[in-house]
Amino acid sequence: xxxxxxxxxxxxxxxxxxxxxxxxxxxxxxxxxxxxxxxxxxxxxxxxxxxxxxxxxxxxxxxxxxxxxxxxxxxxxxxxxxxxxxxxxxxxxxxxxxxxxxxxxxxxxxxxxxxxxxxxxxxxxxxxxxxxxxxxxxxxxxxxxxxxxxxxxxxxxxxxxxxxxxxxxxxxxxxxxxxxxxxxxxxxxxxxxxxxxxxxxxxxxxxxxxxxxxxxxxxxxxxxxxxxxxxxxxxxxxxxxxxxxxxxxxxxxxxxxxxxxxxxxxxxxxxxxxxxxxxxxxxxxxxxxxxxxxxxxxxxxxxxxxxxxxxxxxxxxxxxxxxxxxxxxxxxxxxxxxxxxxxxxxxxxxxxxxxxxxxxxxxxxxxxxxxxx
Ligand code: NAD
Ligand code: ZN
Ligand code: ZN
Numbered sequence: 001x002x003x004x005x006x007x008x009x010x011x012x013x014x015x016x017x018x019x020x021x022x023x024x025x026x027x028x029x030x031x032x033x034x035x036x037x038x039x040x041x042x043x044x045x046x047x048x049x050x051x052x053x054x055x056x057x058x059x060x061x062x063x064x065x066x067x068x069x070x071x072x073x074x075x076x077x078x079x080x081x082x083x084x085x086x087x088x089x090x091x092x093x094x095x096x097x098x099x100x101x102x103x104x105x106x107x108x109x110x111x112x113x114x115x116x117x118x119x120x121x122x123x124x125x126x127x128x129x130x131x132x133x134x135x136x137x138x139x140x141x142x143x144x145x146x147x148x149x150x151x152x153x154x155x156x157x158x159x160x161x162x163x164x165x166x167x168x169x170x171x172x173x174x175x176x177x178x179x180x181x182x183x184x185x186x187x188x189x190x191x192x193x194x195x196x197x198x199x200x201x202x203x204x205x206x207x208x209x210x211x212x213x214x215x216x217x218x219x220x221x222x223x224x225x226x227x228x229x230x231x232x233x234x235x236x237x238x239x240x241x242x243x244x245x246x247x248x249x250x251x252x253x254x255x256x257x258x259x260x261x262x263x264x265x266x267x268x269x270x271x272x273x274x275x276x277x278x279x280x281x282x283x284x285x286x287x288x289x290x291x292x293x294x295x296x297x298x299x300x301x302x303x304x305x306x307x308x309x310x311x312x313x314x315x316x317x318x319x320x321x322x323x324x325x326x327x328x329x330x331x332x333x334x335x336x337x338x339x340x341x342x343x344x345x346x347x348x349x350x351x352x353x354x355x356x357x358x359x360x361x362x363x364x365x366x367x368x369x370x371x372x373x
Contacts, residue, residue: 004077004087005031008038011373012147013354014132015053015067015140018060021355022146027066027137029149030129032079036151038129039091043167044145045070046357046369047174048201048270049294053140054358058297062124065138069095071145072160072170082154089159090166092173092331095141096317097156098324111322115155117142145173146354148373158324160331167348167370168341172330174318175202175368176209176344179268180330181319182292183210187264191215194262196254197237198278199269200228201361202344202368203292205235207266209340212236220254220262223269225364234343243277251280258283265289266316272300285310292316344368 008029013022032038050067075089085091095117099105102114117127118141129151130137130144144150160169179202183189195211197204200223211219212235220239221232229240239257243250255261261283267275270293279289279302289311291300307313321327334341347369349357360366 007031008076008149010148011351012066012130012132012144013068013351014064014137016064018063019055022067024352025132027130027132027147029147029151032077032082032129032151034080035082035154036079036129037082037085037091037154037157038076038149038151039073039093040076040149041071041073041145041147041373043072043170043370043372044068045171045173045175045202046354046361046371048203048361049174051358051361052270052294061121062138062140064132064135065140066130066144066147067140068145068147069093069141069143070170070174071143072166072173076149084154085157085159090162090164091157091159092169092327093143093145093150093152094156094158094323094327095143095174096323097153098322099155100324105322111318111320113155115153117156146351146371148351155324158327160328161335164331164335167372168345169331169334170370171202171341171344171368172327172334176206176339176341177321177327177330178292178316178319179203179206179266180210180213180339181321182266182290182316183207183264184214185320186314186316187266187288187290189214189216189264192217193264194218194220194258196220196222196262196265196278196281198222198265198267198274199293200225200232201268204266204268205231205344205367207268207292208232208235208237211264213339216264218258220257222250227364231367235340249277251277254281261287263287266292268292270294272298275300276302279311279313280306282311287311288314290314290316345370348372
């Protein structure tokens with residue numbers, strides 16, 4: 001390609017400072033180095049985790065940066081040593097890497113990888129191929145899909161079907177895979193079981209979809225936004241509960257509804273108090289509760305006795321999927337109509353309207369906005 005080996009100038013949404021609107025800038029994207037791939041981003045979803053880094057994470061540690069980790073695109077060029085990708089391949093960048101060689105990748109107990117971008121947060125600047133106005137711009141999560149071009153490590157990229165619609169399957173780069181996998185892989189929801197899902201954004205709705213796919217007989221969807229009720233039912237929820245409609249704690253409401261608690265619960269709101277509610281909504285003798293919502297600046301707590309009697313509290317990172325090998329299969333499942341994706345997309349906007357996409361999410365008006373480049 002004409003651009004191979006050259007710096008590409010393109011548009012990106014830059015987060016210069018925490019808690020400030022993103023601004024559209026012209027950035028320079030350097031060619032990929034050894035074992036890196038440069039891609040043209042075609043579309044990207046906007047996930048709550050992007051919002052979290054910008055507005056909710058009090059550590060404010062990764063600025064200036066380009067956010068975005070739910071993208072899909074086409075390989076533009078590859079760096080030395082890259083054999084699995086070639087220009088023109090359709091790909092999904094992965095915030096969760098799978099090198100296939102490390103101790104963790106070789107274990108079937110985890111989807112963690114020692115080469116995850118976040119493992120080495122100290123060297124964020126040296127890992128970036130972006131500059132703007134003479135400054136290095138951090139490629140947050142190693143993906144930075146709020147840009148027309150990005151460079152990712154080959155261990156954090158997967159090739160997908162040539163016929164996959166990139167403006168839809170981008171959502172399998174995070175939210176849908178996360179919620180769906182949290183129910184199937186992490187909670188291991190069983191046929192005939194009773195489930196509760198707290199928080200009905202894309203992650204929570206995908207968890208509802210996962211509970212249904214696993215054969216749950218009752219799925220109670222919980223959200224403080226009453227407008228999420230119909231969407232939850234479309235994804236397979238049998239009941240909708242709004243905690244604002246009750247004076248007593250929501251875990252008591254769920255206990256009564258299920259005569260002693262649900263078998264499985266999933267927290268997809270990103271709130272430590274809701275995590276506790278989700279745990280305490282499960283049956284004391286065997287309930288399993290999975291934390292999916294992202295919080296790394298607060299503690300979560302419960303009474304030890306609430307675990308002693310038999311509950312299990314777990315967490316789920318990217319739905320437990322080993323990313324490189326699983327995402328292409330999830331893309332095929334979507335194309336074979338085994339999982340929903342289109343139904344999550346409520347808005348499509350140009351990259352320039354990324355701040356509007358955050359507003360739509362945080363005011364509960366969207367499930368997912370897809371930004372097209
Ligand atoms: P979202 O903002 O679209 O949805 C969150 C939902 O939670 C909203 O519907 C909101 O009304 C609801 N909610 C808020 N407070 C609540 C409460 N007290 N009780 C019940 N519901 C409540 O977010 P999303 O993009 O779906 O992401 C959900 C969470 O998952 C976020 O915390 C995100 O950072 C996290 N996440 C984690 C992973 C992972 O690998 N574990 C991956 C992606 C996203
Ligand atoms: Zn995400
Ligand atoms: Zn690995």
